[in-house]
Amino acid sequence: MASSVPLTPAPAAVAPLVLPSSTAASTVTTARKPSALLGFISGGLAACGAVTLTNPAEVIKTRLQLQGELMKTAPGTKRIYTNFGQAFMHIAKYEGIRGLQRGLGSAYMYQILMNGTRLGLYDPIKHSVHALLNTDPARPSHLVNICAGFSGGILSAALASPLFLVKTRLQSWTSHEPSRVGVQHYYKHTPDALRQIYRAGGLKGLYRGVDASMMRTGMGSSVQLPLYDVVKSSLIQYGGLENGALCHGLSSLISGFFLCIVMNPFDIISTRMYNQGVDPKTGKGLFYNNPVDCAVKTIRAEGIKALYKGFTAHYVRIGPHTIFTFVFMEQIRPIVYRLA
Numbered sequence: 001m002a003s004s005v006p007l008t009p010a011p012a013a014v015a016p017l018v019l020p021s022s023t024a025a026s027t028v029t030t031a032r033k034p035s036a037l038l039g040f041i042s043g044g045l046a047a048c049g050a051v052t053l054t055n056p057a058e059v060i061k062t063r064l065q066l067q068g069e070l071m072k073t074a075p076g077t078k079r080i081y082t083n084f085g086q087a088f089m090h091i092a093k094y095e096g097i098r099g100l101q102r103g104l105g106s107a108y109m110y111q112i113l114m115n116g117t118r119l120g121l122y123d124p125i126k127h128s129v130h131a132l133l134n135t136d137p138a139r140p141s142h143l144v145n146i147c148a149g150f151s152g153g154i155l156s157a158a159l160a161s162p163l164f165l166v167k168t169r170l171q172s173w174t175s176h177e178p179s180r181v182g183v184q185h186y187y188k189h190t191p192d193a194l195r196q197i198y199r200a201g202g203l204k205g206l207y208r209g210v211d212a213s214m215m216r217t218g219m220g221s222s223v224q225l226p227l228y229d230v231v232k233s234s235l236i237q238y239g240g241l242e243n244g245a246l247c248h249g250l251s252s253l254i255s256g257f258f259l260c261i262v263m264n265p266f267d268i269i270s271t272r273m274y275n276q277g278v279d280p281k282t283g284k285g286l287f288y289n290n291p292v293d294c295a296v297k298t299i300r301a302e303g304i305k306a307l308y309k310g311f312t313a314h315y316v317r318i319g320p321h322t323i324f325t326f327v328f329m330e331q332i333r334p335i336v337y338r339l340a
Contacts, residue, residue, distance in 0.1 A: 035124075036120045036121055036124045037120070038120075038333075038336050038337055039116075039121070039123060039124070039333075040116040040119075040121075041116070041120075041336050042120070042329055042332050042333040043115045043117075043118065043119025043120050043325075043329060044111065044112035044113075044115060044116030044120075045328070045332050046119075046324075046325045046329035047111035047112070047116070047119075047325050047328075048108050048112060049324060049325075049328045050111075050320070050322075050324035051104070051107045051321065052104070053321075053324055054318075054324070055103070055104050056088065056100035056101060057084075057313055057316045057317030057320075057321075058103075058107065058167075058317050059091065059099070059100060059101075059103065059171045060081070060084055060087045060091065060310075060316075060317075061310045061313035061314050062168060062171045062172050062275075062310075063087065063171070063172060063181050064081050064084075064087060064309055064310035064313050065268050065271045065309050065310045066172055066181045066182030066271065066272065066275060067079060067080060067081055067182075067309070068181075068302065068309075069182055069287075069298075070297060070298065071301065072302065073302070080178070080181060081181070084313045084316055090179065091174075091179070094178075094179055099174065102170055102171050102173070102174075103166075103167045103168075103170035103171040105189065105190050106163050106166045106170055107167050109163050109190065110164055110167050113156070113159050113163060114156045114157065114159070114160035114164070114217065116156075117155060117156035117159055117160070118152045118155075118156035118217065118221055119225075119329065121151070121152040121155065121156070122148050122152050122221075122225055123148075125147075125148040125151050125152055126144055126145060129144045129147060130144060140229065140233075142226060142230070145225065145229060146222045146226050148225070148226075149221040149223070149224065149225035149226055150219070150221060152225075153218040153220060153221030153222065154217065156217060156221075157210070157214040157216065157217035157218065158210060158214055160213075161206075161213050161214075162194060162206040162207065163190075164209075164213055164274065165197070165206065165207075165208060165274045166190055166193040166197070168271055168274040169185040169187065169193065169274065170185075170187060170190070172184070172185070173185055173186055173187075182272075182275050183276060183277040183286075185275070194206065200278065200283075201278065201283050204283065205278070208278070209273035209274040212269050212270040212290075212291040212294070213274075215266050215270075215291060216266035216267055216270045219262055219263060219266055220263040220266070223255075223258060223262045224256070224258075224259040227254075227255040227258060228251050228252065231250075231254050232247060232248070235247050235250060235251060245327055245330070248323075248326050248327045249323045249327055251326065252319075252322040252323040252325070252326040252327065253319055253322070253323055255322060256315070256318050256321075256323070257315060257319065259318060259322065260311065260314050260315045263314075263318075264307065264310075265295070265307035265308070266291075267314060268298065268306070268308075268310075269291050269295055269298070269307075272287070272288065272298070273285070273288055273291060273294055276288055295307070
């Protein structure tokens, strides 16, 4: 979750990709291509800092999304988790802080691979597309930004999919039987989960649900990263804000809201595809064959509103996560570049 431009004055080796409108060159610039490695390090570290604070919301979101899976809920039916606040108190009461931070280890590894790749590739992909089209990277293009965000999102999701699988299953599991929703998978820790899944299904098992995750992250990145750029530039140009923490936080909060609207249906599908049980004989999912099948069955059984289950928890997670990631990224990036 990163800006498409160097967020503070970049080191001499990396020229800024966006110039103030009053000084923007009218010809194609010769700015050096941003470093994907330094972007990976900055993005991964920033995302790890953010997920430490937002993982409890991710646990709650996961359980809300799995609750009542493929079941028609009659009016008045008692639910285990009714809303974000109640779910937080319920998990804290019966599982404690370990329950609220369930899956944090896999979340760290996932964030490093996924956000490190997604954020690290965003600027280099944009630069490459501009070079291919022989256009000026100093003149922002919404289409180029969307393509860069979508491409980076798909690649990062494919790379980090096994860890998303493990994270989802660890977060949905609970030792408190009355609190259980969805299929329960017990693993001691992340390495144990990866080992068990590989033994049962090989690489295919580890990459179960990768197609849903690629759709989820690709769509999310195509909205979030370009929109962050637009909002940030607007707040600076029209809102009179300085390019600092307040501007970064507001830009993150606004882009995070629209990201949540776009991504929540794909997030529901990913969560359910990853968490479903597996037939040990055929290796196929017990509930869904693919993301489209999951979406159709979910809507038929629970209605179209089911695609927005856990929306509040999703935004409570993704809003602060977006803010913390971008703010941390803005501060970490110049340090990484100086040390490189």
